[in-house]
Amino acid sequence: MELTSRTPSGPLAEKWDNHRFANKLVNPANRRKYKIIVVGTGLAGASASATLAEQGYQVHTFCIQDSPRRAHSIAAQGGINAAKNYQNDGDSIHRLFYDTIKGGDFRAREANVYRLAQVSNNIIDQCVAQGVPFAREYGGTLANRSFGGAQVSRTFYARGQTGQQLLLGAYSALSRQIHKGGVKMYPRREMMDLVIVDGRARGIVTRNLINGTLENHTADAVILATGGYGNAYFLSTNAMASNVTASWRAYKQGAGFANPCFVQIHPTCIPVHGDYQSKLTLMSESLRNDGRVWVPLAAGDKRAPSTIPEAERDYFLEKKYPSFGNLVPRDVASRNAKEQCDQGKGVGSTGLAVYLDFGDAIKRDSQETILKKYGNLFQMYEKITAGNPLNEPMMIYPAVHYTMGGLWVDYDLMTTIPGLFALGECNFSDHGANRLGASALMQGLADGYFVISTSIAHYMGTTKLDAVSITDPHFLSIQKNVGDRLHRLLRNSNGSPTGKVTVDEIHKELGKLLWNNCGMARNRQGLEEALEKIPGIRETFWDKVYIPGTGSELNQSLERAGRVADFLEFGEIMVRDALTREESCGCHLREESQTEENEAKRDDANFSHVSVWEYKGDEETPVLHKEPLTFEFVTPSQRSYK
């Protein structure tokens, strides 16, 4: 597998310009001859579809939900970063670049991250022009808030619904193109596999989720914008349909998968309350500005929080990190909370929670001030848990939130399969080993609005493609494989369900294993144990999974089963990747790689690279390739929060 990043030459600030100039173009009259498939309508997919159609390409767009407006991006709350420096507080493209690359713990490509910072400003202008109702100051200018990992105020927001408003903006641009005939939209379709002809991506096979029909679609290029794989853990803050299927199918057809073990775990989520729980809800990180995190000093102390005297409380973050206290980065906060719970000091009915206490802040600033800042979050918390944070401490626990790993792409966002591109959370490109808050929305829209059209033009301008048809043997054979696989999934469903397992039971088992052994802290022993156990879980799944109904109708159990089948394979390369990354970096602690003070120790001498996995067959071990990361313009530094 060749990993040519196509990083342009020249000074950092000129690379993107140089690249655009060097890339080939397609003249406007010729663009309509090319058909582009876009899978996914989140920020990345919706913006790419609209933009390519505006330029004249024939675009065919697919999504799982009943409407493109409902993609997982809709749920993002906090905001989107840009280097506008409207606040005149010292921000610049270079600073946004630096914060992002440092936040990623120096595991991303400099050139890609710099381009992201460059186009960030265009994104804000574009969204304003679409009518996105960003928050404004009284004078009518755009408002900003500050977010973790930055000392400047550069985050643009629309109440607590930034993702919704940005997605509705992209959806409106997409809708306009659907109306004009530039985009043909296929909702309630799931991409089941990728079709490659003569070494190039030439189409996909989809399942119509309403009636189960398998459909072939041809194209001159295929763009995946299918989001992250956090649901491998079963419980996460992702939407229920978020999955790895599209990326995983691409991997099995030859696309390299980069850094699958880089997963972000968010410290402030509402804790799990029972086995029936289906997903986790994120509470904004801003709560840590005023809340104090603690657990009882004594393990097993089950008294009500208000009856535990000050001297018997353990404010573990403040104690361990005197200078940052409760504001340590996401990974440090998450890890320490889990550590306390593992020691039996967790609170709540499950023992898997820590307190986030606003008592002191209320005494200091008054109830009114605190409500003004966090009123809506307190309300949301109360709705879900029936507890009021004004009277008793909140309970929080970390949860899987975002996946930095994804399909390997070059500077053009093309995977190792020619003609197959990956945008948004499903690629690995910009966040290294850790993503800063408010940067995923920025990346999704940068990829879709401002990067991909240059890449597509270059690809079309330099590639000669023969016509393909949906009845070509390549298409027919992939469709047959997809059909056979669905049959295999359904084969246990004749007869009674006794002695069989449900899709969710298996998914939960896999999720628990990954969470415990391949979560925020990992070690060799745990990872090897996981690697041994996963094949067994997979076997039970295929031998015993019971799926009611048939494949030729709307069948939600079958949909979930297909996704879980892929997570069961994918989990294994996550663990393999974690095993080979023998350093702590970004979001995860590798227990064997710690400083004397038990802090994460990055190992630049041996691990300053992107790990890229190549599929070699179901029975073979995948092969690890490395793309070395070199830093010409910044000097990697070690983090310290003491």
Added chain:
Amino acid sequence: MSTIDLTLQIWRQKNSDSLGNLQTYTLTGISTDMSFLEMLDVLNEKLTKEGKDPVAFDHDCREGICGMCGSVINGIAHGPEKETTLCQLHMRNFKTGDILVVEPFRSRAFPIRKDLIVDRSAFDRIIQSGGYVSVNTGGTPDGNAIPIPAETAELAMDAAACIGCGACVAACPNGAAMLFTSAKISQLCLLPQGKVERKARALAMVKIMDEEGFGNCSNERECEAVCPKGISIRNIARMNREFIAAALFEG
């Protein structure tokens, strides 16, 4: 942890072409901390284990923002709690012995696909007819080039908060899509960016709304009462003004 026992009567319908009916299920030991959809998950897991077909229902974010979920519970779209989507409705709103009738969002314009799943693509077609500002990517002015008063931005945001769930249509005795359509028209006509096309937009969107089979507004205010995002019927008045102004101009 407190639990309750319930009787559910759920609309079951195999597909668009078949007839449906209500079927009765009992559930015991439902934790009051569960969301309504988690309660349906529990039912579905039970049905699966009994070799029966689980209840099909739409959902995705389970955070009240994607607009995918929604059913009518005892006659109320999204259930009894105000300004709450079905996924954010918790079982502590119910008590042991309750009988819950669960039906899909019904409307002429929303054909049923299976059980509680309906086809709301008519909403997409309303937006496609004009629910946007016609700008291409690139070449837009600086975000601060046109100042917008904070109050205007807030009003636009109030309208933009619509999640497109369709509860307003299901609740309306006439099956009108006025609240949904007016929310988008309002958002865009309040903002300077949307003013340029306001007339064409109002005409086009209202026309499609009628063609799709949605009814007319007779001021019942049922839509506002069930809307999970608190979209105000003042938006309908604003849409009517936009439409009349545009129609006069055209005529």
